[in-house]
Amino acid sequence: MANNPVQVGQWKCGRGLPLLFIAGPCVIESEELVLEVASRLTEISQSKGVQIVFKSSFDKANRTSGDSFRGPGLERGLEILAKVREVTGLPVTTDIHETSQAEPAAKVCKILQIPAFLARQTDLVEAVAAATAKSGGIINVKKPQFIAPEDMVHVVKKCEAFGNPNVLLTERGTMFGYGRLVNDFRCIPVMQSFGPPVIFDATHSVQMPGGATTGGRRELVPFLARAAVACGCDGVFFETHPNPDKALSDGPNMVPLAELPRLIDQLVQLRSMIQGFESDN
Numbered sequence: 001m002a003n004n005p006v007q008v009g010q011w012k013c014g015r016g017l018p019l020l021f022i023a024g025p026c027v028i029e030s031e032e033l034v035l036e037v038a039s040r041l042t043e044i045s046q047s048k049g050v051q052i053v054f055k056s057s058f059d060k061a062n063r064t065s066g067d068s069f070r071g072p073g074l075e076r077g078l079e080i081l082a083k084v085r086e087v088t089g090l091p092v093t094t095d096i097h098e099t100s101q102a103e104p105a106a107k108v109c110k111i112l113q114i115p116a117f118l119a120r121q122t123d124l125v126e127a128v129a130a131a132t133a134k135s136g137g138i139i140n141v142k143k144p145q146f147i148a149p150e151d152m153v154h155v156v157k158k159c160e161a162f163g164n165p166n167v168l169l170t171e172r173g174t175m176f177g178y179g180r181l182v183n184d185f186r187c188i189p190v191m192q193s194f195g196p197p198v199i200f201d202a203t204h205s206v207q208m209p210g211g212a213t214t215g216g217r218r219e220l221v222p223f224l225a226r227a228a229v230a231c232g233c234d235g236v237f238f239e240t241h242p243n244p245d246k247a248l249s250d251g252p253n254m255v256p257l258a259e260l261p262r263l264i265d266q267l268v269q270l271r272s273m274i275q276g277f278e279s280d281n
Contacts, residue, residue, distance in 0.1 A: 028072050142172050
């Protein structure tokens with residue numbers, strides 16, 4: 001059985017606990033941008049007493065176009081993420097796409113994320129489980145857009161079999177025809193039923209895949225995030241940027257950094273209300 005709660009550095013994520021927020025720019029555009037966002041997230045964490053993990057990608061390997069910006073690569077990206085961890089004290093996370101990336105990334109990141117398109121790749125799951133088990137880290141598996149929530153139990157069992165029961169599962173929408181994702185909020189309790197804490201990815205859920213570039217509707221993020229918290233998710237994932245319209249990846253989906261504190265306040269209040277309802281029953 002997967003561990004619940006899961007210890008994430010100084011934070012805890014799981015049943016009956018405060019929300020865990022995973023936030024940061026989609027891709028590492030520059031050290032300066034990453035440190036700017038991380039510093040602001042640290043201020044939010046400290047001033048509001050909320051749990052935040054910093055997230056950014058060193059390589060966006062699944063860009064629609066071969067000409068799209070992908071990031072600084074593994075070595076430079078991990079240097080920047082290590083600096084974020086050292087300067088802010090926040091736990092950090094990133095996604096990997098190849099088995100060879102697991103070991104070096106686990107030395108820097110508390111959480112390694114397995115992308116939705118790769119969640120069924122046994123070799124990658126094994127490499128991430130082994131690397132994070134060795135470093136005392138955590139695996140965050142994004143639920144693929146093409147499978148049922150019940151089927152994520154097999155990924156959890158793989159992680160456990162390969163040595164790490166510290167698993168998070170993330171709901172990020174399901175394909176509904178061409179170019180549209182929908183959220184079935186039953187996914188949250190279903191995936192929680194076989195053990196791990198469940199995170200809701202509020203920004204990738206508003207993506208509109210297809211075309212020359214992936215579109216999205218960031219104005220819908222608050223609605224989905226509030227619904228997910230009302231359904232009992234254990235954390236919320238946001239990609240955020242000071243100026244999403246000028247971001248080099250996933251701009252249409254990202255929450256403007258200036259708007260994030262208000263949304264976090266709403267979700268914290270909603271979480272408290274839901275927990276109050278549950279304790280009364």
